[in-house]
Amino acid sequence: MRGLIYVLQFYDKYKDAILFNKNLLIADTVSLFASSFLAQFYFYVVNSNIIADSIFTAVVEYSIDTPIFFLLYYIDHRRRYIGHNGIKLKADFRHLLGLFTVCDIMYVIIKTFIQIQLLSIGGIFQPYQAALFSSLISWAIYLILINITMKVSRIFSSHEMTFYYVLILVLSLATSILFFVGNDIKNTIDDIMTDCAAVVALSASITIVFRQRIIKHILSANNKASLFIMIGLSLWTSAEITFTYYQLVLNVKNPFPTPADALWLLGYAMFIMALYKI
Numbered sequence: 001m002r003g004l005i006y007v008l009q010f011y012d013k014y015k016d017a018i019l020f021n022k023n024l025l026i027a028d029t030v031s032l033f034a035s036s037f038l039a040q041f042y043f044y045v046v047n048s049n050i051i052a053d054s055i056f057t058a059v060v061e062y063s064i065d066t067p068i069f070f071l072l073y074y075i076d077h078r079r080r081y082i083g084h085n086g087i088k089l090k091a092d093f094r095h096l097l098g099l100f101t102v103c104d105i106m107y108v109i110i111k112t113f114i115q116i117q118l119l120s121i122g123g124i125f126q127p128y129q130a131a132l133f134s135s136l137i138s139w140a141i142y143l144i145l146i147n148i149t150m151k152v153s154r155i156f157s158s159h160e161m162t163f164y165y166v167l168i169l170v171l172s173l174a175t176s177i178l179f180f181v182g183n184d185i186k187n188t189i190d191d192i193m194t195d196c197a198a199v200v201a202l203s204a205s206i207t208i209v210f211r212q213r214i215i216k217h218i219l220s221a222n223n224k225a226s227l228f229i230m231i232g233l234s235l236w237t238s239a240e241i242t243f244t245y246y247q248l249v250l251n252v253k254n255p256f257p258t259p260a261d262a263l264w265l266l267g268y269a270m271f272i273m274a275l276y277k278i
Helices: 002-013 015-046 050-081 087-119 127-152 158-180 183-214 221-249 259-277
Strands: none
Touching: 015 050, 015 127, 050 087, 050 127, 087 127, 183 221, 221 259
C-alpha cells in the first residue's frame, strides 16, 4: 500500500513530464516502423540512391511523429484549454513547436548521416535496417535533448536560448560529420572539433564570470566556483590545442608525455576546487 502511495505521489509530481515523454514514445514508435517500411520500399521501387533514401526516410519520420505528438498532447491537456477560445492552445503549440524545431533539425541531421553511413557499408544493412538503427540512435539523443530543452526554456533568457539553439545545431553537424567522413581524415576533424568545442566552452565561462563581476557578486561561493571553472577550461583548451599541434603539425600519432598532460591535470584540480566551492 505504501509503495502504491509513493508511485501515485511520484506520478502526480512529474505528471506533465511523464505524459510528455509517453506521447513522444508513442509518436516516435509509429513513425519508426512506418519509416523503416517506406525506406525499404523507396530504395527498391523508387530510387536506390542511398542519400535520397536517407533524406526521404527522415522527412517521412518527421511528417508522421510531429502531428501524432501534438494530437496526443492536446488529448492529454484538452481540459486546460476549455473557455480560452483557442488562445491558450495556440500559445502552447507555438511554444512547443519552437522548442521542437531545433531538436527536430538535430534529429534529422544525425539520423540522415548515420543512415547514409550504414547503407554505405558494402550491403551489410538493408534499407529498413539502416533506417531502424539510425532512428534508434538518434531517438535516444533526441529524447534526452528535448527534455533538457523543455527544462532550460523555463530558466534561460531569450539570448541564452539563442546561444543554446546554435550550440545544439553545431554539435549535431559536428557529430554527423564524424559519422560521415572517411577514416583517413576522421582523426584530423576530431582534433579540430574538439578544439572548437573547448573554445566555445571557455568563451561561455568567460562570459559568465565577466557578467558576475559587472553585477558585483564575484565574491559569492558559486561565483568563485565559476572563476575556477573558467580557469580549468582555459587549461583544458590550452591542452587540447597543444595535443592537436603535436598530432597535426609535428605528426606525432600518440604524443605522450607532452605539456598537454600537465595542463589537463591542472584543469582537474581547478574543477575539484569549483566543486568544493559549490
